[in-house]
Structure formats: structure tokens, C-alpha cells
Amino acid sequence: MGNDKFIELAGKKLSNEISSDEHDELQRCLANDASLREQYEALSTYWKHNDTAYTDNALSFQKIKSKIKAQEVTEPSTNITPGKKGTIYYLWRAAAAVVLIAGCAYLFYTKTVVSGHEIANTSPSTWQNKNTFVREKSAVVLSDGTRITLNSKSSLRYPTSFTGKTREVYLSGEAFFDVHKDHEHPFIIHTEKMNIKVLGTAFNVKSYPDDPSSETTLIRGAIEVTLDDRPSDRIILKPSEKLIVKKGSFTTVRKKQDKLSPATDSSAGTQYVLTSFTRLHQDDSAVLETSWTQNKLIFRDESFADLAIRMERWYGVNIKFKNDEMKKYRFTGTYEKETVTQALDALRITEDFHYKVKNSAIYIY
Template sequence: MGNDRFIELVSKKLTNEISSEESAELEHCLNSDEINRRDFEFLNIYWNSNDTEFADNALAFQKIKTKIKSQEADSFLASGSKRSYSYVWRAAAAVVLLAGCSWFFYSRFVSKRINLLTATPNAWQNKNTVKREKSTIILADGTRITLNSQSTLKYPAVFTGKTREVYLSGEAFFDVYKDHEHPFIIHTEKMNIKVLGTAFNVKSYPNDPQSETTLIRGTIEVTLDDRPSDRIILKPSEKLIVKNGLFATRHRNAAKLKHAETGSGMQYVLTTFTRLQQDDSTIVETSWTQNKFIFRDESFPILADRMERWYGVDIKFKNDALKQYRFSGVFEKETISQALNALRMTESFNYKIKNSTIYIY
């Protein structure tokens, strides 16, 4: 795909003017070219940001687009051809987006590199999110991290040495910039994940009974804090579960499962990530990045913990017998009351809301 076409598709995507066919074309371009995909992600973040200079470019583009539509309307209807409109569209898109890109790359990369050169090598940054909050962080190397609610990420202002290391408590989706000479390592309470360049989800909340790592693409190597000699290699679509100080992975291959158990003396249970439906591309483990709350055969206490983070509430059980219930479902725009009422349709319980605390009985 040529640069002109890429610019045209990106401009339409950012301004919500893209057709389904064009969206599929852009998606193919982003999936087949990592540089284009990363550039688009950066532009998308800052196009939707509150930065004044970039917002001015967005406003300028909208004004040009409106003017084009007004001036080209008559000739378009008379000739039945989109050629003139398409040509002017590309020209306007190129002018505004290239101006935006020029500002973007200068201010976000050149000036950032200058700041990094003067940064203290051992200076660490902390990013914290509260309930109902998500945040996107771009690290010094270009790695993009989406942080889920009630999570903490500790990372250096600039990476030095032979590795790129960060610390996570909570949940985050990582899209790691490829650098084979400097492996990227994520430290959590129970495990360490080593990657070169890939996309995966890590869930490791301090009070949860288990931690998870779900690999979307690439390859990752996981080690456990209390068993550093054991190395678990995950391939795309595989998920590693760590619970109560032991780790469990599930795999489709029964022979491999038996071998793993015999070789390590520990329980290996390998599983794949979960699709919402067979004909749906949504992955349950990463659905939170798309503002979807999906749960599959989840116990009531675990579901309650997730709902606390999602809705910004506290949930307390007044009847322990209710903790045996298990639920499956999908929430997107439902309020907390609507969500609880939906759960009550499958299991019998009552609830009472007092301020931001919910009592289940």
C-alpha cells in the first residue's frame, strides 16, 4: 500500500468517515506492517488527546473536510464521479496529517529523546489507576501499555543496560517494541515474563487467588519467583495460570501434559485464550481493552472483585452460601444495578446499595 492511500485511510478512520471496506483494507495494512500499525496507534492516541497543538490539527482537518464536501457537492452529483472529490480529499488529508505527523514526531520523539538524554538513568516512574480508570502509557522504547483499573506500573524514565524491565501489580496489556538485543521483562508478585517483541495480557492483582498471562502473538518465557530454574514457554493463543504459589497451564495436547507433570513434579495445566463466540474475534482475556466486561463460569467472589474495579464500588457478602454461585455473561454499558439484576435472573439473591457499597444477601 502506498503512503498516499495509507494517509487517506488513516484520516478517514480518525474522523469516523471510513467505510467497512476501507476499514478492512486499513486493518490488513496494520496487521501486515508493524511500523504502520505502531504509527497509527501513536497517532490515534494523540488525535484523541487533549493536547492543544494536535487538537488544532484535528479541527483544521474537520474544517477542510467540510469545505471540500460543500465545494464538490454539485460537481459530484453532476458527473457521478468521485475522482475530483477523492483527489481533493487526499490532498487535504496529506496536508493536515503530514503537518500533524511532523509536529507529532518532532514533539513526541525528538524532544522526548532530548529529555531522555538528560534524564537520570536510575529514575523510576510510577503510574497508578483507580477503580473505573484505564490508562495508556508509551515507554521510552516505544512499547505501548494499557493499564487496567486499580493497577500500578513501575518503569524507568529511560532504559539502560542489557534488559528493559518494568514492575506490574494489577492488569495490563503489553504491545512490546521489538528489540532482540534488549529483552523486555515484566516482574509481578508471582512470576517474571521475558519477551523480545510481542502482544500479551498480564493479570496479577495482589488479593486475587490466581495470576494469568495470555499470549496474543509472538513468544514469551515465564519464570516463577520461587522456582527460577523452571522456564515455561508460551506460544500464541496460550494462557498460563499461577495460583497459590503453584503454576498451572492447560494444553490441548494430553501427551505433552503428562510429560510436563512427570518432568517437573508440578501440576501443568495448559489452556488457550477464550473466544466470546466461535464467529467472534473478541478474546475474553483482553476484552477489557475494548470496554467489554466478559466472564465465563466465574465464581461470585471473583466476579464481585472484578465488578468492584469495573464499577468503582465495594461489594460485601452477608451470606457466604451465595459465594458458591457461578456466572457467565457480558456487560458493556450496563449500570451496576442493571448488571446485578441480570445476574439475579440466573441465580437467586438480593442486594442493597448504600452509597458506593453493595450488600449481597
């Protein structure tokens, strides 16, 4: 069995999305291959592990491989009990499985996507386009029963009916997907920066052309992501995880503060970070990344510049700053029924700024 097929089966098994035939196939390959059993144990350990502050680049994968080798040949130090050695070893194996879980996974990419986002295996009858404007949301039900909710200023391209081996759609903007299960026909979403293969069901994708980063947030099930310029990398998300893809500079996670900050190395092009999705409060069921589907605009420690972009789509306005320093202000809060002026007045309680409304433009000074 090829490694790409094994990883697909393992992902479906861990997310409880595997069919009986696929389960039997996975058990056969695990029984006959010790190396695959080791990979599966590593991935299973990662799946159950609660620490979601992972980052990745090519250098980090090399470090992980070196760490694994060191764990294999080095005796445990005096301050590590014998029982912990195996735990550390498998956690590093798990990290390696996630960072580059299929070292030669290019096969999956070339089978489903070619350069320029041309579809290789799908033969749709005709294509449909669904577009939303500012302050507008729209729901689409595809021919297979998949339900997609589009956020404002978004565009979805999809076939009238699916006739090939895969079910493929194209997204620009933001959408929430609840994908109909069909183990024989994988569901794939293409965006500007990444391609998402569905191993589970419910997740959010945010990929606006003008935004500096793209995100996908998994609510339940499992998804597998490849990046356009790094097709050999395969990132598998488990529930409650979010993948952030950013061009031009590498971002990392400060675990305690749960913030993103730039790193010193920006030469590697497109990079990504894997973290957990955001709740406004620990005891709050509302998730920031999908709050728009409930007509809520939730933001947590967000810069004024980023919040302004979201407010423009939310209220259908154009926000302009006359002082760039104000773009650095940070806010936390929730909007639901507030008008744009009520929202700005609430922000002014915590930071000192003024605004002026002229037609559909708002000037911050």
C-alpha cells in the same frame, strides 16, 4: 552454545521474531549439534500442536522423562501403526521441552533477576510510577516505543529511559503490553509471582496482590516465564495460550469442560497451568482476558465470588456477601454500558438472590 541461549533463539524463530544474525546463529548450532536439532524438532512439534490443555509439576516432568525412555526402548503395540510411533515419541519430547525446556535454565534467571526483584543488568536514569484508580484505565508509552495499557487499580514502575542490556519494568495489577521489537535488549516484566521475558509483542498480564492467582495471556509472538520460587523452570507460551499461576494448591484443566479444579496434592507451593485463552463464543472475536481494553467486561462460567472482584474494580464499589453459598453461583455474560444495578438485575435472571445498595457498598443476600 548454552542451552538457555539456544531456547531463546528457538523461541524467536518459531514466533517469527528472530533477526537475520540470530537466524544464522541458530542454523549454525543446529548444524553442529544433533541433540539441539532434536530439541528444536520437539519444540516445533509442540508449537504446531493444537491441544493446549497442559499441566505441570515436578512429578509430571519425571513421568514425561520416563515415558520418553520407554518409547525409546519399547516396540510399538499391535494397535499402533509404525508411522505413529515417531509421532508419539516427539509429542512426548515436545511436552518435556515445554514442562522444563531448559533443565538448567537458572543461568538466565541469575543474569537478569536477583532475589527481591532487584535489577542486575539495567541501569535506568530515573524511575517513574504510573498508578490507576478504580474505574480508570491509562496508557503509557515508554522511551523505546513500547505501549502499555493499565487496567484499574494497577501500578507500573518503569525507567525514564533504558540504558542497560535489558529493558525491565515492574507491574502490580493488570496491563496489556505491545512491546517494541529490540532483539539486542530483551524486555522483562516483573510481577509478584512471575517474571516474563518477551520474545514476541502483544500479551496481557494480570497480577493483583490480593488475587489468589496471576495470569499472562499471549495474543501474538512469544513470551517466556519464570516463577519466583521455581527459577529453573522455564515456560514458553505460544499465541492463544494462557498461563495461570496459583499459590498454595495445584490447579489442573478439565479438557472437555474447560474448567479449573483443585487437585489432591497441594504440598508443592506455587504451581501453574497452561491452557488456551477464553472466547465467549467460538465465532466471537472478543477474548475474555483482554476484553477490558475494549471497555467490555466478559465472563464465562465464572463464580460469583470471582466476578464480584472484577465488578468491584469495574464499577468502583465494594461487594459483600451475607450468604457464602451465593459465592458459588456461576455466570456467563458480557457487560459494556450497563450500570452496576443493571448488571446485578441481569444476573438475577439466572440465579435467585437479592441485593441492597448503600453508598458505595453492595450487599448480596
